[in-house]
Amino acid sequence: MNYKTSAISYKLLLTIGSSIALYCGLLLWDGKVARSQEKAIFITPSDGFVKHSRNLSPTSETLAQHPEADRLWYEGLQLWGQGMLEDGWEQGLQWVQVWSPRTVEVFKQAIEKWEAARQLYHAAGMLAKEAETLYMIGVVYENLGEAQQALNYYHQVRSLRQETGDRVGEGIALTIIGRVYNRLEEKQQALNYYNQALVLYRETGDLSGEALSLGNLGRVYSSLGEKPKALDYLNQALMLQRELGDPTGKALIFKDIFAIYSELGEKPDRGDLNEALVAIDELLTIIEDVRTQIGDANLRTSYFTSVQHHYQFKIDVLMLLHQQQPDKGYNTTALETNERARARTLLELLNEADT
Secondary structure (H helix, E strand, O other): OOHHHOOOOHHHHHHOOOHHHHHHHHHOOOOOEEEEOOEEEEOOOOOOOOOOOOOOOOOHHHHHHOHHHHHHHHHHHHHHHHHHHHOOHHHHHOOOOOOOHHHHHHHHHHHHHHHHHHHHHHHOOOHHHHHHHHHHHHHHHHHOOOHHHHHHHHHHHHHHHHHOOOHHHHHHHHHHHHHHHHHOOOHHHHHHHHHHHHHHHHHHOOHHHHHHHHHHHHHHHHHOOOHHHHHHHHHHHHHHHHHHOOHHHHHHHHHHHHHHHHHHOOOOOHHHHHHHHHHHHHHHHHHHHHHHOOOOHHHHHHHHHHOHHHHHHHHHHHHHHHHHOOOOOHHHHHHHHHHHHHHHHHHHHHHHHHO
């Protein structure tokens, strides 16, 4: 599984993916064996598309470096996933939810595991792993709605990335901080951190990070009602996604651009619609591939539900094409896409009930 065929790229997982998508991504990471509900999942090593960002969960290599800390790290990951799934897998589709007292307690246990791992990494001078652990603690606080606590941990991540000279990692941390401020409706703060991330990505020549930052800026400006400025940023992001050949990023950018067109009462041109359809088809193929690699039925259902909006986007694109070319059968394809997605969801639910 390489950069162009990963369902959700590393940066997207960390910065805009849902909690359940992030959890699945951490389980299904390159070159490692992950366990969910006692079932092993083997993933083929990638061509190194995360080489600048570090791996987030323990591998045989990191276990050799600090087995006790890595064991605690993975136990924290299991507890976090257990909490989301016990409380109802649909809860993991958003970053912040109202959780049951039992799940809150499980989340706190995950934080304790990660804090213990962090201390061991710190004592061993393993600052990159310490930063990754601080990030996960921040994620759980964000899940719990404690945004300021989450920001405190994310700022520590940024400081450690600066200390280790990991400028791409610092860019990711800035993006994550911007994401939190955006969700808090503090738009100017979000713009500030997204712009800082953009500068870092450009200085390091990280095109995927640059595209991500441009897309983030475009979404914030759109939410502020500055549609022309938003389209300018989104179109810059689209140009980079075309250069990268990343169907995930391209599909997401097209979705944002088309949404603005809809608000302005405009229609996308046929060329963009056809390009978007190819991108979303590639993305859905990848999603299906990832789904089949998730061994646990409950988690597989959670993952598939978290990506349903991509199927809806394909349907929307097909219907826009149908409006322009009503004799091409796009409406029939849209109906078939809808039925397949619904049937897949029903099948997953039935399989889950049988296990």
